[in-house]
Amino acid sequence: EALSSFKEMLQKKQFGDASDKVVIEQFLEGVEVSVFALTDGEHYQIIGHAKDYKRIGEGDTGLNTGGMDCVSPVPFMDSAFMDKIKTQIIEPTIQGIHLEGLVYKGFVFFGLMNCKGNPYVIEYNCRLGDPETEVILPRLQTDLVSLLAAADNGTLEDVNILYQDASFATVMAVSGGYPGSYQKNFPIQGIDIAKQLPDTLVFQAGTGFQENSIVTSGGRVLTVTCQGKDLQNAVQKAQKALGSIHFEAMYFRKPYVSFNTASIREILPSRNFAFLIDDYTELQEIFRGLNNGQIGSDVLDEMSCNAKLKYETEFSQAILTDKFSKII
Numbered sequence: 001e002a003l004s005s006f007k008e009m010l011q012k013k014q015f016g017d018a019s020d021k022v023v024i025e026q027f028l029e030g031v032e033v034s035v036f037a038l039t040d041g042e043h044y045q046i047i048g049h050a051k052d053y054k055r056i057g058e059g060d061t062g063l064n065t066g067g068m069d070c071v072s073p074v075p076f077m078d079s080a081f082m083d084k085i086k087t088q089i090i091e092p093t094i095q096g097i098h099l100e101g102l103v104y105k106g107f108v109f110f111g112l113m114n115c116k117g118n119p120y121v122i123e124y125n126c127r128l129g130d131p132e133t134e135v136i137l138p139r140l141q142t143d144l145v146s147l148l149a150a151a152d153n154g155t156l157e158d159v160n161i162l163y164q165d166a167s168f169a170t171v172m173a174v175s176g177g178y179p180g181s182y183q184k185n186f187p188i189q190g191i192d193i194a195k196q197l198p199d200t201l202v203f204q205a206g207t208g209f210q211e212n213s214i215v216t217s218g219g220r221v222l223t224v225t226c227q228g229k230d231l232q233n234a235v236q237k238a239q240k241a242l243g244s245i246h247f248e249a250m251y252f253r254k255p256y257v258s259f260n261t262a263s264i265r266e267i268l269p270s271r272n273f274a275f276l277i278d279d280y281t282e283l284q285e286i287f288r289g290l291n292n293g294q295i296g297s298d299v300l301d302e303m304s305c306n307a308k309l310k311y312e313t314e315f316s317q318a319i320l321t322d323k324f325s326k327i328i
């Protein structure tokens with residue numbers, strides 16, 4: 001299949017002049033995660049990391065979107081993995097920009113894949129992300145304006161970055177039909193109510209103002225971000241807060257829906273755990289087997305990856321089993 005596509009593109013010039021060059025990329029299997037750096041051109045600081053969930057449908061089904069939900073911090077982002085990201089990816093990138101003679105001061109979005117504990121670059125962006133921004137900025141304790149000033153005047157090296165000691169989740173409310181066609185100009189009720197809930201922020205994106213009311217004006221209408229004591233708590237709060245908001249054909253995905261944690265407790269101790277931690281694919285398969293179709297494949301992948309990394313680094317089987325129920 002690959003060879004025939006290659007012939008179509010290169011020999012038969014499927015894409016005209018653009019077919020002169022074909023780039024073959026390594027297929028990467030793993031879990032996506034995004035890391036955000038700010039650079040003054042020479043130094044950098046990591047201002048956060050996040051994982052977004054891209055598919056429109058519950059259970060991680062359907063078309064890809066810009067991102068329906070997002071969480072920060074990400075369970076598998078421990079210091080060992082972050083060190084690899086810094087030394088293997090961020091530092092060579094910032095040095096590379098500098099060595100090219102370019103002066104770039106601003107954000108760098110590293111779209112990464114965690115392949116069995118090793119980071120690979122999927123994409124770079126010279127911006128933050130949506131919905132990643134809605135979780136990384138609330139989690140960032142250091143004042144953003146002072147960071148931007150430090151990036152401008154070349155003193156980022158001296159800045160101390162602090163993060164809130166809490167988990168953040170955002171849930172996106174979209175217009176019915178998105179990412180396909182959708183209708184606009186529906187009045188939105190309840191934003192003021194949601195904004196007043198504790199630990200809650202509402203970010204408006206595809207909204208407008210008509211006859212003294214806020215109306216929908218795009219596909220990605222708004223997100224609600226909540227802070228929680230852990231990821232599950234933050235997600236539950238965000239979904240609940242979103243329940244205060246309403247507009248016609250409003251849709252949002254329920255990311256971490258109920259999962260039978262009892263079944264995990266029953267099955268894992270009865271397995272030979274040694275083979276699980278040796279074989280990430282096997283772990284993924286077991287998680288898929290436990291899933292009743294309610295959790296998306298990227299969440300399952302993240303759980304298995306997290307389980308493997310945590311087990312290898314710090315957890316006994318009993319603690320790990322407990323950890324699963326917290327993650328989901």
Ligand code: GLY
Nearest residue numbers: 066067129130131
């Ligand atoms: N959420 C993906 C992006 O902003 O590119």
